[in-house]
Amino acid sequence: MTQALQVVLAKRPVGDVTDDCFRAETVTLPALTDGQILIRQRFLSLDPYMRPRMTELRSYTPPFELDKPLTGGSVGEVVESRNERFAKGDIVMGLLNWATHTVHDGKGLRKIDPSIAPLSAHLGILGMPSFTAWYGMKHICKPKAGETAFVSAATGAVGQVAGQLAKLAGARVVGCAGDEDKCVWAVREAGYDACFNHRTERDYGAVLDKLCPQGIDSDFENVGGRIFHAVFARLNNFGRVAFCGAISEYQDKEPMAGPPKMFTIVQRRLTIQGFIVSDHVALMGDFVNEVGGLLKAGKLKSRETVVDGLAKAPQAFMGLLKGQNFGKLVVKIDG
Amino acid sequence: MTQALQVVLAKRPVGDVTDDCFRAETVTLPALTDGQILIRQRFLSLDPYMRPRMTELRSYTPPFELDKPLTGGSVGEVVESRNERFAKGDIVMGLLNWATHTVHDGKGLRKIDPSIAPLSAHLGILGMPSFTAWYGMKHICKPKAGETAFVSAATGAVGQVAGQLAKLAGARVVGCAGDEDKCVWAVREAGYDACFNHRTERDYGAVLDKLCPQGIDSDFENVGGRIFHAVFARLNNFGRVAFCGAISEYQDKEPMAGPPKMFTIVQRRLTIQGFIVSDHVALMGDFVNEVGGLLKAGKLKSRETVVDGLAKAPQAFMGLLKGQNFGKLVVKIDG
DSSP, rough: EEEEEEEESSSSSSSSSSSSGEEEEEEEEEOOTTTOEEEEEEEEETTTTTTHHOOOOSSSSOOOOOTOOOEEEOOOOOEEETTTTOTTTTTEEEEEESBSEEEETTOEEOOOOTSSGGGGGOOOOOOHHHHHHHHHHHIIIOOTTOOOOEEEEETSHHHHHHHHHHHHHOOOEEEEEESHHHHHHHHHHHHHEEEEEEOOSSOOHHHHHHOOOOOOOEESSSSSEEEEEEEHEEEEEEEEEEEEOGGGTOOOOOOOOOOOOOHHHHHOOOOOEEEGGGGGGGGGHHHHHHHHHHHHOOOOOOOOEEEGGGHHHHHHHHHHHTOOOSSSSEEEEEO | EEEEEEEOOOOOOSSSSSSGGEEEEEOOOOOOOOOOOOEEEEEOOOOTTTHHHOOOOSSEEEEEOBOOOOOOOEEEEEEOOOOOTOOOTTTTEEEEEEEEEEEOTTTTTTEETTSSSSSGGGGTTTTTTHHHHHHHHHIIOOOTTOEEEESTTTTTTHHHHHHHHHHHHTTEEEEEEEHHHHHHHHHHHSSSSSSEETTOOOOOOHHHHHHTTTTTEEEEESHHHHHHHHHTTTTEEEEEEEOOOOOGGGGSSSOBOSSSOTHHHHTTTOOOEEEGGGGGGGGGHHHHHHHHHHHHOOOOOOOOOEEEEEGHHHHHHHHHHHOOOSEEEEEOOOO
């Protein structure tokens, strides 16, 4: 009989997520039935998209259920198997509970080779956030030499890859991030041409005018809100927006209005496209070839924040929504 | 020496266009120089996009110049030619002055065959508005059977064609228009499944919920503002918006905010694409084949309002911006 620690959704947040939205529980997992495996989890990914799942009724993923464990991308080890696809000792990745252990039917799980990279990388630079960045850049933003590409949340799990891919494509790349250290890293390590601190800059329009004197040709949008409004107003003719997230708006009690002058979309022939990477799993092979190749060649940097222990996941997640992490945020789980 | 009546931009409007934005002038045209032709105009097209040109500094077309004639799509007859491409008697179409006569270098003018259709049709169902509708439907909205397509300004020069093309593609087609007669025409003649009066309906959300019970898969947007906000909130997953115009916003002194909850774009994987048909002239041949074929087969209806005399153009244009025309608005010119 395995005892598991898990974190369940205790109540739906209104506005900011608070401690009492979560409850840690120790449960005794049932014995496996045919087809099931028991996974001892090693790393859990925390991602901004989880915030809408805590409340949204009509979203791309069904909302988390009250009094059930939250779920997230996770890497773990198979410690018991009654499923012929998986053997004890296999390392797997997939959507698992916020828990030390998950009993799973194996559907949607993928075996990974732990010799390729540290396990947590499969949740970041080799995983969903990186795939998201690649898809949005490759298929929507399509930056090229002579253009200016903007990336909000420039050093986040997705943004850090998006910015580097735009730079590799030859564009001038400008971003914003939530503190000075992140801005310094973006420029020195990730190769951004410029990165401004959206907490200390008051006039986003003025700073964008300065850093993007030729306007903005593509926007990889992770933040939404006032930053998006300022970028939108500076998009050039035939500008593209890969709309990936709007973290600045997730905790608003009242939905924020969109940017004024939607007619700009017509005047400048803009394309604004929302996307969710899980719609594009058929392209995973292309992503692995391309981004895997860049990684091997040492052409991509990555940065992560590792939080130790599942019990700290709620606090870390609340911090993520306020931008307190640096790079990809993962929780190390000692199950 | 030809005397021409012309209408010049006397001042840039702020908010509603007023009489004093225009000035009618009689001028003596200069003698032709080599390469020039003199066109006696027969019909002038009045279109909503002219309103932004009266003020906008950064628009897709340069703004009209103060104290110079406004311009617009026009059909006329060559009455004198010093250009070998054109002979006296040719009927031509292109961007000409709001005038009884224009002296032109011939660039961008197209000869038309007056036996195909009434001359005014080349400004409507056979011309730019229809090409606009075709491009937006064919290349952005892509309606199909089982889907719901929405068209704002359902009976306007563009909307009436857009709606019929969506219906021919098999979609349920819902529109809105500014009076009862237009709504009746939309349903009885143009084949809309439903059309509501946006002047008498107060709750656009409620009427859309009723008329589009399966949500909205594509939106051909001509109006913007509150109607667009209500449509946006009801777009289905993978919904498409062909953003063609925003007539409801053109006369706002303060720009209207965009729809709240831009994150909807991500959640539902929306694509919002602005377009201007003049970017796509390479597709004109496809348009003529397809829409010309439908017209010959009697599968497209059209409706126009003809205003008699250039002197009435300003008043007619102000009416257009308030939706007082029915279908394509043209001015008959007796030069």
